Amino acid sequence: MSELSDALRAAREAAELSLSRMSQLTHYSKPYLSLIENGKRRPLPEVVTAYEQALGVPIGSNPVRRAHEWLVSDSPAVAQRRSGRRVGESLADALDARVVELRHLDDVVGSTDLLPAVRRELAEAMALVRDGSFTEPVGRRLLTATGELAQLAGWVASDAGKYADAQRLYLSGVDAAREAADDALAAQLFSSLSYQVANVADPHDALLLARSAVRGSRGATPVVRALLLERVAWAGAKTKDRDVTARALDAVDDAYEQRSSGTEEPEWVYWLNRAEIDVMAGRCMIELGAPEKAEPLLSKAIAGYPEDHAREVSLYLSWLAESYARTGALDAAKAALDRARQYAARMPSARTGRRLTAVENLM
Known part of the structure; x- marks a missing residue:
């Protein structure tokens, strides 16, 4: 700092x-x-x-260097366990801050560089929960941080193409979230797993997972609910169910419009905004055979997206390229795909590679 x-x-x-x-x-x-x-x-x-x-x-500092520095510096959890002192609020604060920093590094650091750092932080947090001495309120905070780290580790592992590892990480996070009585976080973990399943396995299973996450997120805040419903919309689109997708997208809009400055949202939904919602809607339109409706949504979102978030820009350009390709605008599709490749080279990802290959096969 x-x-x-x-x-x-x-x-x-x-x-x-x-x-x-x-x-x-x-x-x-x-x-x-x-x-x-x-x-x-x-x-x-x-x-x-x-x-x-x-x-x-x-x-x-350079974000990739920051991720590598993580691997050679001790976490506060390690120092705490070595000292044998009772865990207090200050350590919980420090762990929360490290979770936030790692989460934001995921925006700008590739999964190959980031995954080892997240895995290490997760292992140290789990060891602290297992071996440490703390009050019940501090324990809940430590368990919540552990669940958030498991979600991040699962997300990064999935981006790296390590799907079985990602599933194990997500489910281990569910255990921590449930012990912390954090229903919203448990729902986010199941929802994240649903997103992976929709992309690489049976989308019908993904839809069941996503719906279960929504039902289990008792008392979820508006932006959390919007995120969980987005995963329902995506799974619905992957199953080619127009009604499910349309209802879910409408519910996403309704939930997001209910947000307010007086409602404290968990930090892990910091990235969900109107542009991200439009991107998901555009992707769903492409999956459902209406690419002409996707192009304006995707183009507007990409125009305002941070350039240093290279992986997301590449992914969203791949969807824009697909929307052009499916409407017969092949020159525009090739131009968008070329831009997507340029961004992908800056932040390699198994997920991005799979997307680019899929779009290339349409040309």
Whole structure:
């Protein structure tokens, strides 16, 4: 945190901008930015992005290097177990922060580089839960962090094409989430597994899993519910069930519109926004044989997508290419596919490779 705080301050000073001016440019208060630059508050990803956009320069360490540094540095959980002290709230806070950082690294670091780091963090968290001494509230937080790490590990393993490993990781996370009495997280784990099954196995099984996740997510917040319903829509589209898909997509829109600043959403739905919802709707349209409806949704979403999220950009371009190919616009399809290949080369992924091959076979 101190290193990144110093980097933010150094970048601002190099641009000869005062803290007051930076506050104006980023729309964050001057006292808040002062706390961040002095290392007293953790720099959130959106704050770093605001600095980068205001100054026009990249800030912070290379994300791939950060993932590798994870493998050679001790987790707070390791130090805690070595000391033999009772686990307190401060360690739970530290573990939560590491989960968030790893989750955001998944946006910009390929699965080959990230998976070992996530696996290690998960193993250390599981060992802490197994061997540590803590109060019941702290224990629930540790179990929740373990479940979130298992979900992330499963997601990254699936992206790497390790489907059996991913399934085991997802189900181990369900056990932790249930012990923590976190129904929404358990539903997210089952829903993530549903997404994998829809893509590589029997989509009817995926639809059952996705529906079960929705039913089991008692008291889910609006954005969580929207995410779970998206997985129902995708499984429905893969089974070619137009009614199921249409109802699920309508329910996604309804749930997302119910979000509010007064409702605290879990951090793991940070990425779900209107553009992501439109991308899923476009993909469903292609699966159901209506590619002409997909193109405007995909084009708009891709135009505003962060360039450094290369894997997602490549995947979404592959769907745009497919929408063009299926409407006979082969030149546009080839151009979109060429762009998809360029992004895929920056962040290789088994999932992306499979998609590009599928679209190439349509040409």
